[in-house]
Amino acid sequence: MPEIKLFVDTKADIQNKVLISTSNAEKLGITGQAQAEIVNPDNDKKIQTTVEASEQVLDFAGKFAKNVLDQLAFSGVELIVRSLGGQSSAQPSPAETQPQKAPQTPQRKAPPPRPQQPPSSMPKPQGIPQPTPPKPPRTPGAPSTPPQQMPSPPKQHIPGQGQPSQVPQPSGPGGMQAAQPEEIDPYPNRIDPSRLRDQKDGIILKPVVSSNVEGGRVHLSGNVLQQLGLGHGMLIGWEDPLTRSEGSARITQAQINDNEIRMSKDTKEDTFIKADNIVVYSTEPPIKKASEISLEVQSQPEMMGYCLVSPRTQHTLSLNKDDVVAFEDELTAATGAAKVDISEDVDDNVIIIDSEILEASGIGSFEVKVSKNQRKILPLQSVSLGISPITGENMWELISTARENAQALKDWLSNYIIFKGIKLRWKSVNLACSIVDCVPDLTGDILAQITENTTLNLSPQGLVPFNAILIIDISRSMMARDVFVTNIAPAIEGIKAAMESREIQEFLKKFKDGVNIPRRISAAFAAVLFLSEKVGRGFGEKVSVIRFADEAQILPFGNSYYMDSASGKKGVLEDAARMIVDRIGNAYGQATNMGDAMLKARSVLNEFENMNPDQPTMIVLLTDGMPTDGNKFFEEIQKFSGNPNVVIYILGLGNPEDELMERAAKLCGGEYFKPDDAGELLVWYSKRARDLTVKMKAHK
Structure with a gap:
C-alpha cells in the first residue's frame, strides 16, 4: 500500500480528518476523500480516519485534526499516511443534486370557468397553482445553467394517511452548490524546512517556550552545540520557514532534548515564530581548535587568582571553568598560571589576568602565549609563608590576625595556582606573603595548589622579638x-x-x-x-x-x-x-x-x-x-x-x-x-x- 511521511500541522476546526495536498492524494490514489491509516512512527500507534485532498495544503505537510493527534499520543515531528485502497468521491451523486418529483395530486373536478386573462409569457404550473419562488442571485463568474422543471406541489394531507415526504430543495440554480471565494495563503513566502536547513547549513529544531530562559538567550543541548560547532555563550541565529522571520541570541548549554530549542515567550513573539519547527544555524565563524594562541594582555585587580577569556577562546582551547591556563611572555620568558573563567564581555583577542598574578609572574609584554595546562596540579603537603605587612611595621599583630583567621587565609590562598617565585598580597587584611619553602618543592615549571590538607607555616619576614x-x-x-x-x-x-x-x-x-x-x-x-x-x-x-x-x-x-x-x-x-x-x-x-x-x-x-x-x-x-x-x-x-x-x-x-x-x-x-x-x-x-x-x- 502506498504511504507518505508528512510534517504535522495541527488544525483545530476539523474532527476525525486529515487534509493533504492534491499531489500527495494522487500518490495515495485518493481523488476526493477516503479512509486511510495514520501511523505514529515514534510509538507505532495506528488509527483509521478520513483523508481529504485540499489545494490549501503544502506537499511537505498535512493538517491533522487535534483529536487524531491525541489518539496517536503524538509529540514528535512527522506522521505516516498510508492508503487503504478504497475511496469515496467528494462530489455529490446525481441523485443528491437532482430534485425529486412530488407525488401526483389526486384528480378533482375542474372548477367553473373563469374570465379569460391576457396572455402571459410565464408558463402555467401544473396542478395546484403555487407562487413562483424568487430566483437566487447569480454568483459572479459562475456559468449560467438551463432552467429546471419546477417540482410538483406537495400532496395535500388526507386525514388517516401518513405525512407526505418533504422534497429536498436545491441549494442554488440547477441544484448546484455556490462556488466559494479562493482562500488567501497567510504565509506566501513559506519554504520547505528541509530546503531552508540546507541553505543555512543548520538543523531543524522545535521551539519550546520556557519560563526558565531569560530574555536574549536560548537553551540548547550539548549534542546540538557540538553539531553546530558552537559553545556556551556564543551566538546562534534561526529562521521560521513559514513567516521567514529571523532571530538571534546567546546560547546557554542546558540538559534538554536534542530536538528542542528553548526560549522565553517574549523571544518567540518578538521574532514572529509561527511554525512548529524552525531552522537553527551558527552566526559565528568556524572554531579552529588549537593547543595555544596569542592574546592581548589586560590586568584587573581583585580577581582572586583568576583570569577571564571569551567563549570563543574557551572553545578554541577546549577549556572549562576552573581549568588552569599557563601564559608565557615570549620576550622575557616569564611565565605564570591562573584558573580560568569565561566572560561574554571579553573580546576574542584578549585575556584579562589578575593583577597580583601578572605582577608576581614578571610578565611585561602586551601579548602572551596562552595554553591549557596539561600537567597535574600538585597538592602541597606544607607551605612556609614569609609574612609581612603591606604597610606599617606591626609584624606580630599581622601573624596573630592570620592565625585567628586561619581558614579564611587558606581559602584565599587556595584560589591561586602556586608557581615558583609567586608573591601575593591580601590587601583587605594588609598581608603580603611569599613562598619561602614548600613540600614538594617547586622546581622548573611545576604548578601546585594549597588544599584543605595543606599545613601552613607563618614566618615573619623580619625580626620579631619574643x-x-x-x-x-x-x-x-x-x-x-x-x-x-x-x-x-x-x-x-x-x-x-x-x-x-x-x-x-x-x-x-x-x-x-x-x-x-x-x-x-x-x-x-x-x-x-x-x-x-x-x-x-x-x-x-x-x-x-x-x-x-x-x-x-x-x-x-x-x-x-x-x-x-x-x-x-x-x-x-x-x-x-x-x-x-x-x-x-x-x-x-x-x-x-x-x-x-x-x-x-x-x-x-x-x-x-x-x-x-x-x-x-x-x-x-x-x-x-x-x-x-x-x-x-x-x-x-x-x-x-x-x-x-x-x-x-x-x-x-x-x-x-x-x-x-x-x-x-x-x-x-x-x-x-x-x-x-x-x-x-x-x-x-x-x-x-x-x-x-x-x-x-x-x-x-
Missing part, C-alpha cells in the same frame, strides 16, 4: 643514657668561646663524639645553647626556665624568675648556664607532673604580658614520658590554645606519648619534634631561639 619559657622534664627516666653524641662540634665551640667558667668547661667535656649521654645532660646543654642564642640577638628578650618531676619549680635568675638577655651585666649568661647545669644536669625526681609545669608556665606568661601585652611568647617543653597527673596537662594546653600570642613547641626524647604531644603542639601553633641524636637536638633548640614560626595544621 620571650621564651623553657620547661624541662627531670623525672628519673631522664637519667637514661641513650642520646648519641654526633655533629655537635659547632655548638661546643660556640659555648666555649662565650663562657670561660671551669664548671661549664667541665660540663662540655662530657660530650664526646660517638658516645651516648644521659637525656637530662643533653637537655641542660640545649637550654644553655638557647640562652646563648638569645643573648646574641640582643633584643632584650626574656627567658624563664621551669623544671618538673614530683613538682614544678621556676628556676631563679638572681632575684628574678627570668633572664633578661639584654641586661648588660657581666657574667649574666655564665651564671644562668651554671645554674641550669646544676639544677637540671645534676637533679632528678620520680613523677612527671606535666600539668603542674604548664600551670607554672601560665603564671610566668601572665607576668610577661603585664610587662608587654603585644610581645609574643614561645613555650618549649622537653619530656621523655607521659603526664602522671591525669588530664591536667591537656586542660592547661587548651587554655593556652586560645591565646594568639603563644606558640608551644614540644620535643620528645625516649618514649613519650607521641599522639598526645602531637595534638598539644598543633593546638598551640607549634610542632612536636623527636631528634635522632644530640646534634639534631641542639640544632633544633638553636633555631627555635631565633625563629618564631606559627604552624597552622590542616586538621586540629
Whole structure:
C-alpha cells in the first residue's frame, strides 16, 4: 500500500480528518476523500480516519485534526499516511443534486370557468397553482445553467394517511452548490524546512517556550552545540520557514532534548515564530581548535587568582571553568598560571589576568602565549609563608590576625595556582606573603595548589622579638643514657668561646663524639645553647626556665624568675648556664607532673604580658614520658590554645606519648619534634631561639 511521511500541522476546526495536498492524494490514489491509516512512527500507534485532498495544503505537510493527534499520543515531528485502497468521491451523486418529483395530486373536478386573462409569457404550473419562488442571485463568474422543471406541489394531507415526504430543495440554480471565494495563503513566502536547513547549513529544531530562559538567550543541548560547532555563550541565529522571520541570541548549554530549542515567550513573539519547527544555524565563524594562541594582555585587580577569556577562546582551547591556563611572555620568558573563567564581555583577542598574578609572574609584554595546562596540579603537603605587612611595621599583630583567621587565609590562598617565585598580597587584611619553602618543592615549571590538607607555616619576614619559657622534664627516666653524641662540634665551640667558667668547661667535656649521654645532660646543654642564642640577638628578650618531676619549680635568675638577655651585666649568661647545669644536669625526681609545669608556665606568661601585652611568647617543653597527673596537662594546653600570642613547641626524647604531644603542639601553633641524636637536638633548640614560626595544621 502506498504511504507518505508528512510534517504535522495541527488544525483545530476539523474532527476525525486529515487534509493533504492534491499531489500527495494522487500518490495515495485518493481523488476526493477516503479512509486511510495514520501511523505514529515514534510509538507505532495506528488509527483509521478520513483523508481529504485540499489545494490549501503544502506537499511537505498535512493538517491533522487535534483529536487524531491525541489518539496517536503524538509529540514528535512527522506522521505516516498510508492508503487503504478504497475511496469515496467528494462530489455529490446525481441523485443528491437532482430534485425529486412530488407525488401526483389526486384528480378533482375542474372548477367553473373563469374570465379569460391576457396572455402571459410565464408558463402555467401544473396542478395546484403555487407562487413562483424568487430566483437566487447569480454568483459572479459562475456559468449560467438551463432552467429546471419546477417540482410538483406537495400532496395535500388526507386525514388517516401518513405525512407526505418533504422534497429536498436545491441549494442554488440547477441544484448546484455556490462556488466559494479562493482562500488567501497567510504565509506566501513559506519554504520547505528541509530546503531552508540546507541553505543555512543548520538543523531543524522545535521551539519550546520556557519560563526558565531569560530574555536574549536560548537553551540548547550539548549534542546540538557540538553539531553546530558552537559553545556556551556564543551566538546562534534561526529562521521560521513559514513567516521567514529571523532571530538571534546567546546560547546557554542546558540538559534538554536534542530536538528542542528553548526560549522565553517574549523571544518567540518578538521574532514572529509561527511554525512548529524552525531552522537553527551558527552566526559565528568556524572554531579552529588549537593547543595555544596569542592574546592581548589586560590586568584587573581583585580577581582572586583568576583570569577571564571569551567563549570563543574557551572553545578554541577546549577549556572549562576552573581549568588552569599557563601564559608565557615570549620576550622575557616569564611565565605564570591562573584558573580560568569565561566572560561574554571579553573580546576574542584578549585575556584579562589578575593583577597580583601578572605582577608576581614578571610578565611585561602586551601579548602572551596562552595554553591549557596539561600537567597535574600538585597538592602541597606544607607551605612556609614569609609574612609581612603591606604597610606599617606591626609584624606580630599581622601573624596573630592570620592565625585567628586561619581558614579564611587558606581559602584565599587556595584560589591561586602556586608557581615558583609567586608573591601575593591580601590587601583587605594588609598581608603580603611569599613562598619561602614548600613540600614538594617547586622546581622548573611545576604548578601546585594549597588544599584543605595543606599545613601552613607563618614566618615573619623580619625580626620579631619574643620571650621564651623553657620547661624541662627531670623525672628519673631522664637519667637514661641513650642520646648519641654526633655533629655537635659547632655548638661546643660556640659555648666555649662565650663562657670561660671551669664548671661549664667541665660540663662540655662530657660530650664526646660517638658516645651516648644521659637525656637530662643533653637537655641542660640545649637550654644553655638557647640562652646563648638569645643573648646574641640582643633584643632584650626574656627567658624563664621551669623544671618538673614530683613538682614544678621556676628556676631563679638572681632575684628574678627570668633572664633578661639584654641586661648588660657581666657574667649574666655564665651564671644562668651554671645554674641550669646544676639544677637540671645534676637533679632528678620520680613523677612527671606535666600539668603542674604548664600551670607554672601560665603564671610566668601572665607576668610577661603585664610587662608587654603585644610581645609574643614561645613555650618549649622537653619530656621523655607521659603526664602522671591525669588530664591536667591537656586542660592547661587548651587554655593556652586560645591565646594568639603563644606558640608551644614540644620535643620528645625516649618514649613519650607521641599522639598526645602531637595534638598539644598543633593546638598551640607549634610542632612536636623527636631528634635522632644530640646534634639534631641542639640544632633544633638553636633555631627555635631565633625563629618564631606559627604552624597552622590542616586538621586540629
